[in-house]
Amino acid sequence: GCKHGIAVVNGTVSLRIALIAAGIRAEDEVIIPPYTFFSTASAVIESNAVPVFADIDLDTFNLDPKAVEAAITPRTRAIMPVHFAGQPADMKAIRAIAKRRKLIVIEDAAHAHGASYRNKPAGSLGHVASFSFQSSKNMTAGEGGILTTNDTALAESCRSIHNCGRVPDGV
Numbered sequence: 001g002c003k004h005g006i007a008v009v010n011g012t013v014s015l016r017i018a019l020i021a022a023g024i025r026a027e028d029e030v031i032i033p034p035y036t037f038f039s040t041a042s043a044v045i046e047s048n049a050v051p052v053f054a055d056i057d058l059d060t061f062n063l064d065p066k067a068v069e070a071a072i073t074p075r076t077r078a079i080m081p082v083h084f085a086g087q088p089a090d091m092k093a094i095r096a097i098a099k100r101r102k103l104i105v106i107e108d109a110a111h112a113h114g115a116s117y118r119n120k121p122a123g124s125l126g127h128v129a130s131f132s133f134q135s136s137k138n139m140t141a142g143e144g145g146i147l148t149t150n151d152t153a154l155a156e157s158c159r160s161i162h163n164c165g166r167v168p169d170g171v
Contacts, residue, residue, distance in 0.1 A: 001124035003149040004155035008162050011110045011132025014145035015043035015059075018128045019078070021157035022104040024049045030078040034065045036082045040108050044080070052076070061085065065093035072097075078104040083112035083122050091117050091125040100127075106130065109148075123148040128158070 006016045016111040024030060026048040033039050034053040044051040054067035061084040068079055079098055081089035091105075098105045105126030109115075113131060114124035123129035147158050160167050 002119035002129075002153060003150050003152065004148065004158075005117060006147040006158045006162060008145045010143055011108075011130055011145040012039040012043055013162075014130035014132070014147045015080075015106070015108060016046045017158050017161045018050065018061060018106045018130055018147055019047040021154055021163055022078060023107060024104070027075065029073060029075045029080045030080055031063070031068050032069050032080045032108075033082050034083070035061055035084065036108065037110070038080055039110075040080060041060060048076070050075070051059060054083075055147065057090070060089070062089035063094065064086065064088060065090055065097060065110055068094060069097055072101055072103075075102070076103060078105045078106055079128075080108055082108040082110070083115060086111050086113070086122075088116045088117035088122050088125065090117055096127070104128075108131055124150065126152060128154055 018124035028049045029052045030044045031052050031054050035056050041051040054071040057064040063081045109122045109128035109129045115122040131146045156160040
């Protein structure tokens with residue numbers, strides 16, 4: 001469902017690359033759920049940003065859009081929904097919040113291989129998405145990850161960050 005897929009070493013690295021490529025900088029805030037694997041938060045910290053926890057919806061275990069809205073501050077730059085256990089988050093509501101507030105949406109789709117939301121595949125619902133192929137995932141290669149996006153400029157930035165600053169057409 002995306003124009004671009006960038007293979008990387010693992011899902012945690014793919015989250016960090018997505019954050020940096022999306023322009024997240026030191027002290028920016030990224031809204032994440034508290035109920036997830038620690039890599040969701042550690043990737044934000046590794047990007048020098050601040051993870052801000054917004055509560056989950058107890059029926060889905062995914063980010064509650066109302067909690068996301070309440071967690072937004074002037075320093076918020078991104079929302080990182082986790083499609084928990086392969087069930088996509090309420091992306092219609094999250095995208096609407098992001099559009100209204102001019103925020104980036106980075107999908108943590110580590111467990112959402114093959115999942116869909118309103119007939120669109122997980123990984124194509126935000127600005128960029130991260131998948132993991134670690135041994136506990138639904139689709140595994142023992143390790144590895146991939147970034148997916150339809151945004152060519154974002155894909156080029158992800159490729160450059162992953163490849164020591166190199167760009168496809170030169171150094």
